[in-house]
Amino acid sequence: MDPRVVARTFVEAVDPVIPLILQEDGGIWTGEAHVARHVKGDGSPVTAVDVATQAVIVHRLRQRLENIPIVGEENDSSLAALSPRERDRVRALVGAAAGEGAASRVGEMLGRQADGPSPRSYVAIDPIDGTKGFVGGGHYAVCLAWVHDGRARVGLVVAPRLDAGANVDVIEGRAPHGTAFLAVDGRLEVADVVDGRIGTFRSVAETRRAEPTEVxxxxxxxxxxxxxxxxxxxxxxxxxxxxxxxxxxxxxxxxxxxxxxxxxxxxxxxxxxxxxxxxxxxxxxxxxxxxxxxxxxxxxxxxxxxxxxxxxxxxxxxxxxxxxxxxxxxxxxxxxxxxxxxx
Structure with a gap:
């Protein structure tokens, strides 16, 4: 499988869900997400946005990468942990991002996880890494990786509220725009995330690197x-x-x-x-x-x-x-x- 095709597929799968996530995260001022947080069986938090985001990403990956094994943080038990109202919210979010056909198959998309013998090649998904940050006014990221023969050959980390170029004194706070980081077989690139959309990737050599400091x-x-x-x-x-x-x-x-x-x-x-x-x-x-x-x-x-x-x-x-x-x-x-x- 061509890593460049995988990378392009990752970006195309994630880009449509970023606007929906930003509509739900409470913005840069209130820090209060618009969705309820529930607790899964393992004690970790989950929201309707976590579940919907993974369902949309899996739906889009299946259109291009077909039957590659997928392992993700959310599964059908995540959906079951939500209230009936929040499960309806999942379907509404999926429908808005991927169409009503996808919304009717949320359970199927969450249930198709890699199982059996360890796969030689697979995709790992964390739909919202940092759910506590998502609901509490902090940072979070949408994360995907293609792992082949034990090495992460493609990685995409989209942090919609993290301005990686900001001064360190303010970088911990949410920004109105964010950063996408992409690695493809040893090549590192970044892109701005503006108005909920991932921009053009550029070589990391073009980014501002930290100056040596006393701290x-x-x-x-x-x-x-x-x-x-x-x-x-x-x-x-x-x-x-x-x-x-x-x-x-x-x-x-x-x-x-x-x-x-x-x-x-x-x-x-x-x-x-x-x-x-x-x-x-x-x-x-x-x-x-x-x-x-x-x-x-x-x-x-x-x-x-x-x-x-x-x-x-x-x-x-x-x-x-x-x-x-x-x-x-x-x-x-x-x-x-x-x-x-x-x-």
Whole structure:
């Protein structure tokens, strides 16, 4: 399969759903999403927009990529977790983006997940990565990856409210426009997301990269449960200079480190959890294309060969190869040395 065809299909599948998502996220001022949040069986949040977005994306992918296995965060149990009113809302959103025929087949589209033996090639989808940010006034991203032979060869991360070119003092807040990050077989590109539409992609070499500063910038999760806040202070030893956290939800963090806006992305969760492929494969394609080192908080490489989980990975470290080992020396101690657990 041609990676360029996959990339074009990803963009064409995601572009129509961005306007619908923006209509529901509460905007840049109120921070109050227009949809109710429900809790799935695994304790994670879900909204009608999460479910509808994945259904539309799967519908469009099937038109071009046919029977490639798909693994996504949402499934028929996600639909079942919603109230009857919200399930009707899902069908209305799908109908608006993909037509009434697609709206009548939402359950089918959510139910066709990869199963059986681990596929050699598959697509991973996180329709709204950072649901807490989506409903709570923070950042979020629509994320897709094509994984082949254990490598994320194509990754698309669309962060509709993240202005990757903004000053670091304001980048944590929502912007009226956003950024799309795309990796295709080792080539990294970005595009502006304006008025809900993805613009023309350009080489990352044309973007403004972070200037060396006296303070190291480390992207980490906004949700306190996703990262032990003590780790930021401890990382100052690894960098040899003060560290400032840039806290945002979603895989836009991968995009910021891939494009040089921050020095590293670090997440050391508080409690044990299995890391799903859709939470990492799209972002890993970006940082791989940028030539960065990536692994879990113990420095172990991510294993994308057996979806839906990334082996026994715990946390995330992404950084230039020159600083990766020093950062992992800190995060490994936090994970293994003092009994702290991963959130």
């Amino acid at each position: 190291a910038l480390v992207a980490t999760s906004r949700a306190s449960g996703h990262t032990d806040p003590r780790i930021v202070e401890e990382l100052a030893r690894a960098f040899g200079r003060p560290v400032r956290a840039v806290r945002i939800d979603g895989q836009g963090k991968y995009g910021l480190v891939a494009t040089g806006r921050v020095d590293a992305y670090v997440r050391v969760p508080r409690t044990p959890r299995q890391e799903p492929v859709w939470d990492h494969a799209p972002g890993l394609a970006l940082v791989d294309a940028a030539g960065l080192a990536a692994g879990d908080a113990r420095g172990r490489p991510f294993d994308l060969r057996r979806p839906p989980y990334v082996g026994d990975a715990r946390g995330v470290v992404v950084a230039p190869p020159s600083s990766f080992d020093a950062i992992v020396a800190v995060t490994r101690r936090r994970v293994e040395g003092d009994g702290s657990q991963d959130p």
